[in-house]
Amino acid sequence: MAAALQRHVDTASGRAFAGLARNLFGNVRLDFGAADEEKSRMMSAMLGVCRLTRLEADRHIVFGDHVMAGPGDPDAIKLIVQTEGSASLVQGGLHAPVSPNALVLYDPGRPYMLTNSTPVRQLLLQLPRHALPHAALGRLVRPFTAHSEHDGMCRILLSLMDSTMHELDHLDEARRASVGQTMIDLVRTMISADLPSARPVANPLDLLLQRIKDFIDTHLARPDLTVTMIARRMGCSVRYIYRAFEAECLTPSDYIWDLRLQRAAARLRDAGGYAGEISEIAFALGFSSSAHFSRAFRHRYGVSPTQWRKARIS
Numbered sequence: 001m002a003a004a005l006q007r008h009v010d011t012a013s014g015r016a017f018a019g020l021a022r023n024l025f026g027n028v029r030l031d032f033g034a035a036d037e038e039k040s041r042m043m044s045a046m047l048g049v050c051r052l053t054r055l056e057a058d059r060h061i062v063f064g065d066h067v068m069a070g071p072g073d074p075d076a077i078k079l080i081v082q083t084e085g086s087a088s089l090v091q092g093g094l095h096a097p098v099s100p101n102a103l104v105l106y107d108p109g110r111p112y113m114l115t116n117s118t119p120v121r122q123l124l125l126q127l128p129r130h131a132l133p134h135a136a137l138g139r140l141v142r143p144f145t146a147h148s149e150h151d152g153m154c155r156i157l158l159s160l161m162d163s164t165m166h167e168l169d170h171l172d173e174a175r176r177a178s179v180g181q182t183m184i185d186l187v188r189t190m191i192s193a194d195l196p197s198a199r200p201v202a203n204p205l206d207l208l209l210q211r212i213k214d215f216i217d218t219h220l221a222r223p224d225l226t227v228t229m230i231a232r233r234m235g236c237s238v239r240y241i242y243r244a245f246e247a248e249c250l251t252p253s254d255y256i257w258d259l260r261l262q263r264a265a266a267r268l269r270d271a272g273g274y275a276g277e278i279s280e281i282a283f284a285l286g287f288s289s290s291a292h293f294s295r296a297f298r299h300r301y302g303v304s305p306t307q308w309r310k311a312r313i314s
Helices: 002-006 016-025 134-139 152-170 173-192 204-218 227-234 238-244 252-269 277-284 290-301 305-313
Strands: 009-013 029-031 041-047 050-057 060-064 076-084 087-091 094-098 102-106 112-116 120-128 144-147
Touching: 009 016, 016 029, 016 041, 016 050, 016 120, 041 152, 041 173, 050 152, 050 173, 076 094, 076 152, 087 102, 094 102, 102 152, 102 173, 120 152, 120 173, 134 173, 144 152, 144 173, 152 173, 152 204, 152 227, 173 204, 204 227, 204 238, 204 252, 227 238, 227 252, 252 277, 252 290, 252 305, 277 290, 277 305, 290 305
Parallel strands: none
Antiparallel strands: 009 041, 029 060, 041 050, 050 120, 060 112, 076 102, 076 120, 087 094, 087 112, 102 144
């Protein structure tokens, strides 16, 4: 499974770094000067119609004078987040610092210069131009900046970009597309917040809830799947996780255990009936013991796992 997913990931390092940058970002020119280009590394993957990239490199300058010079160059809006180092973007007469806990959204079809004055680590998101409202695109004559300290949507997006890079090996194509759409919705919300003509976008808590559910679905087999772990991965407080579930009228823990029991019931329905299979199903879904599983299953369905399985195969 992981090997199949890896085929959708582009990577490059050293001298191949600049070539992959041009393939992914258009007709950009990188100038490392006296810096060490061999220290450069990049990993990039498609998330539906979006592309998410993580890179680290020694100090260098990116010149984007004619990014869309050819028909094959990507016509995408670009978002950059600095996770380490110092950089600044100059475009349309505006100087925009690129720093941790902030993001800069810009139109690479307009001439720009990105100066990485120190070794850097960055996350970059490309999203289709048509994904943003026309009025929002008009704002990108100059870079648009958001800070996580003041903007909850920015904080959620930064966390989602970072956690997605760590989870790429576990996300199939459908889940990647879902994450990409969530990122688009978050960007739309941030840049369109005070545009009266902007189309309504999803509630931030609804977007967070979907992220949480996707994370739970991927890690359901882990016995240590807790609200604290989820909050840490989502980049928010435990209280915010509970708030996201308020509309569901249940707690995050209730959702996890109910989902585990639903999956267990479905697997028992298809079980072959050999000795020990019930225990295998229990442990594969994160239950700490067969006894714990049996008690929870009986409480949920009114019968034991053995009785449930026998009823389905008789």
